[in-house]
Amino acid sequence: MQLLREDVRMNHKKILRIMRKYRLVTRIRRRNPYKALMKKSKEHWTCENKLNRAFRQRLPFTAFCTDITYLPFNRRFAYLSVIKDIASGEIVSWNLAQHLEMDLVTDALKKLKDNEQIPALNSALIHSDQGFHYTNPSYVQAVDALNMVRSMSRKGNCIDNAPIESFFGHLKDEVDYKGCKTIEELQALIDAYIRHYNTERPQWERKKMTPVNYRNHLLACA
Numbered sequence: 001m002q003l004l005r006e007d008v009r010m011n012h013k014k015i016l017r018i019m020r021k022y023r024l025v026t027r028i029r030r031r032n033p034y035k036a037l038m039k040k041s042k043e044h045w046t047c048e049n050k051l052n053r054a055f056r057q058r059l060p061f062t063a064f065c066t067d068i069t070y071l072p073f074n075r076r077f078a079y080l081s082v083i084k085d086i087a088s089g090e091i092v093s094w095n096l097a098q099h100l101e102m103d104l105v106t107d108a109l110k111k112l113k114d115n116e117q118i119p120a121l122n123s124a125l126i127h128s129d130q131g132f133h134y135t136n137p138s139y140v141q142a143v144d145a146l147n148m149v150r151s152m153s154r155k156g157n158c159i160d161n162a163p164i165e166s167f168f169g170h171l172k173d174e175v176d177y178k179g180c181k182t183i184e185e186l187q188a189l190i191d192a193y194i195r196h197y198n199t200e201r202p203q204w205e206r207k208k209m210t211p212v213n214y215r216n217h218l219l220a221c222a
Contacts, residue, residue, distance in 0.1 A: 045135040050151035051127040057087035060215045063125040067164040073180040081108040088215035105133045127151040
């Protein structure tokens with residue numbers, strides 16, 4: 001290109017022959033193999049938004065959403081991983097911890113599997129954001145082991161996971177978690193609230209039924 005700018009016409013093959021003859025070597029900025037690997041891996045771990053805001057599901061136990069929220073208490077933090085059935089609004093699994101290690105979410109998946117109310121998880125959709133935990137290979141493998149289908153929100157778009165964000169909003173409005181002194185006290189409080197949310201708290205958009213009652217209503221109509 002520089003030769004052309006100087007009005008010198010020369011075939012690129014001739015240039016290569018001259019370079020080889022005089023052992024001229026140009027410095028080339030090579031690709032960083034680590035960055036290339038990370039990019040390829042991230043593309044493998046993420047997936048498309050299969051849920052696509054289809055929040056009006058009619059059959060329980062076929063589409064779930066999941067996320068993590070933090071709960072400050074007694075000058076510390078706890079982290080709550082929740083899995084919610086999109087059709088009924090029922091919280092079907094949750095796990096509380098004082099750390100953000102991978103078992104925070106993988107243990108929630110194990111509890112989902114152990115939920116006796118759920119007949120099967122094969123081909124069920126589980127939707128999350130693109131956070132660290134949900135793009136991690138151990139989470140991907142755990143979902144695959146359950147034969148579930150992953151779905152992910154678009155990057156930076158929390159509305160794509162609105163059902164779980166709605167639950168976190170209610171929890172933080174209605175629970176005095178900041179007054180807890182110990183993690184055990186917080187665990188008991190969260191467990192009690194989720195039981196209340198599932199079985200005692202009616203919701204207008206679910207025909208004024210509780211999530212569990214609405215789940216049974218949907219199953220009876222199926």
